[in-house]
Amino acid sequence: MKIEHIALWVKDLEAQKNFYTRFFGGKAGEKYTNPKKNYTSYFISFDTGARLELMHIPTIPANQNDLDKQYLGLIHFAMSVGSKEKVDELTETLRSEGYKVLGEARWTGDGYYESVVLDPENNRIEITI
Structure with missing residues (x-):
């Protein structure tokens, strides 16, 4: 088995896509849009390993984690x-x-x-x- 992809909810889909393609050499797939759910996403592929799925819905709340502390979860x-x-x-x-x-x-x-x-x-x- 292998990890196929990891997904992140993001606020600015285009900025996040540009970051991972520019600095980490990722290749963005076609933008997916689901108008019914107001959902958009990109899969970012790398030379090897898992893909990164960047997902956006405007109503997803911001992460409440404190950057200086660690919490359970990813x-x-x-x-x-x-x-x-x-x-x-x-x-x-x-x-x-x-x-x-x-x-x-x-x-x-x-x-x-x-x-x-x-x-x-x-x-x-x-x-x-």
Whole structure:
């Protein structure tokens, strides 16, 4: 078995699509629209692994999680960029463009080299080798 996709409710569908395609090399599928439900979405595919589904309905309430605390449930997903140098480079690119870096690039106790950044809607992403 494998994880086929992970879905995120988003406030700004186009901005989120642009973030994941620009910085992580994702390829956006056709925009799906269901006018009855006022629902729109994109699937973002990457070279390998699971897809990311970005979904939007205007009436979905904002996430109430505090960025400085951790809560039960999905807290992050990791994007592999292939090398330590690429982790460092992408982390710095995102920082320079105003995205928040929650965790500086480092080797973790379980053997990962990673940083932690927030996407435009404050979803945590581990950038790893």
